[in-house]
Amino acid sequence: MSEARENQERGTYDVVVLGAGPVGANVADRARAAGLTVAVVERELVGGECAYWACVPSKALLRPVIALADAHRVDGARQAVTDRPDTGRVFARRNHYVNDWDDTGQAEWVKSIGADLYRGHGRLDGPRRATVTRDDGARLTLTARHAVAIATGSRPTLPDIPGIAESRPWTNRHGTDSSTVPTRLAIVGGGGVGVEMATLWQGLGSQVTLLARHRLIPRMEPFAGELIARSLTEAGADVRIGIQVTAVRRPDPTGPVTLTLDDGSELQADEVMFATGRTPATEDIGLDTVGLTPGTWLKVDTTGLVRDVDGAWLYALGDVNHQALLTHQGKYQARTAGDAIGARAAGRPLDDGPWGDHATTADQHAVPQVFFTDPEAASVGLTAEQAAQAGHRIHTVDLDFNAALGANLYADDYRGHARMVVDLDREVLLGVTFVGPGVSELLHSATVAVAGEVPLKRLRHAIACFPTVSEIWLFLLAAYHRKRT
Structure with a gap:
């Protein structure tokens, strides 16, 4: 009998992974590379939220909107742009990249x-045990010799306000799988999902009203949200900051929805989308059977091990551990954990110190994130406020992108801003933020500088090509040098 058939017959594996999104896939891949047998369990589509309702479809939809905006910024090109995006083709493009919500290819992988x-x-x-209940009610038991990895992700959080259920609101899933453009769309929430969806649907022809309790994208530097708010307003969106929704009503299931706001006013829309946070998808995965509380975020060490479970066998990776709700960070955690599982299974020592092979140090020091708005916002590491609160002695360098000729050649009257946060005691970067057209492609250079703790006296020898947008690095470093001398 083959090993694979024997595993299936007995239901016994070295590693059992709950969740087949990108995080589950990566930990499974690393565990297999270490020579371990692996079972992967998935209750929805193999590929997860990212592949079908989040990262992939949202960026597939946003790219045509941003491409047109970029064309409008270049004389000679803007004259050729005479209309909005072809929504039928935009939705077809999205459908292509999500394989029409068919996960056959991912399952085969x-x-x-x-x-x-x-x-x-x-x-x-x-x-070290898990059950799998199939759609037909059949149930089987899987046993793990070494590890169970929880990679079940998160789900949208809806506020507890009157009328929320009856109003049938959109979440991120509706925002990325819908193929009808609402005439009026209210979006509640000013985080990454909210600003991206506002950019998308305003660009596709909706009249968008964006409601945010606080400033936009509050985990980035304040100027990022300010520039995005300005651009959305110029595009025709109604951006309201400092507003809360207190009730929702939709008496006619096919009619408009009315939002009651905390300033006493009301807002009518054809659809309302709530982008008000995420909840761990851990409420019904048997946490109580190992002494944990269902529906909670899971605390982990640097190798992904759940802290409150004895025996070094239970891992929680990606959104469920609340370290950084970003696909790329979850995949990073999964690769690290997969290597750690392999090392523990083989009895090898762990390198789990700072920046070690089995430590997710970047989760604390060098998390990159990008919002594909217009303009794009990209950052890595700490903001100036976060760095100061952490006790660092810092200096910030701020520059508008029009200091770099490459930016002005990229877009006439390029509008954007950059900031780097310097640790004065070590003269390394603690954080970098870019806002402007196309800046997402600058982020990896900043991530390397922050994660690698590259000394600024060395970084100044990394020459930016002329004339590119990346020349902003030259001007940032020169400004810091002038300040220090």
């Missing part, structure tokens, strides 16, 4: 790495 895929609802059933 899981099998190609030598892992076994089980479709159904996976739940813990005590230490």
Whole structure:
């Protein structure tokens, strides 16, 4: 009998992974590379939220909107742009990149790495055990010799306000899988999902009203949200900061929705979308069978091990551990954890110190994030406020992008801003933020500088090509040098 068939017959594997999104796929891949047998359990589509309702479809939809905006910024090109995006083609493009919500290819990939895929609802059933309940009600038990990895992600959080259920609001899933452009769309929430969806649907022809309790994208430098708010307003959106929704009503299921606001006014829209945070998808995965509280975020160490469970067998990776709700960070955690699982299974020592092979140090020091708004906003590491609160002695350098000729050649009257946060005691970068057209492609250079703790006296020898947008690095470093001398 083959090893794979024997594993299936007995339901026993070295590693069991709950969740087949990008995080689950990466930990499974690393565990298989270490020579371990792996079972992967998925109750929805293999590929997860990112592939079908978040990162991939949102960027597929946003790119035509941003491409047209970029064309409008270049004389000679703007004259050729005479209309809005072709929404039919935009939605067809999205459908192509999500494979029409068919996960056959992703499922085949899981099998190609030598892992076994089980479709159904996976739940813990005590230490090193999980059950899988299929759609037909059949139930089977899987046992893990070494590790169970929870990679079940998160789901949208809806506020507890009157009328929310009856109003049938959009969440990020509706915002990325819908193929009808509402005439009026109210978006509640000024974080990354809110500003991206406002950019998208305003660009596709909706009259968007964006409601935010606080400033936009509050985890970035304040100027990022200010520039995005200005651009959305210029595009025709109604951006309201410092506003809360207190009630929602939709008496006619096919009619408009009315939002009651905390300033006493009302707002009518054809659809309302709530982008008000995420909740861990851990409420029904058997946490209580191992002494944990269902529905909670799971605390982990630097290798991804859950702290409150004995025996070094339970891992929580990606959104569920609340370290950084970003696909790329979850994949990074998964690769690290997969290597750690392999090392522990083989009895090898762990390198889990700062920046070690088995430590997710970047989760604390060098998390990159990008919002594909117009303009784009990209950052890595700490903001100036976060760095000061952490006790660092800092200096900030701020420059508008029009200091770089490459930016002005990229877009006439290029509008953007950059900031770097310097640790004065070590003269390394603690954080960098860019806002402007096309700046997402600058972010990896900043991430390397922050994660690598590259001394500024060395970084100044990394020459930016002329004339590119990346010349902003030259001007930032020169400004810091002038300040210090």
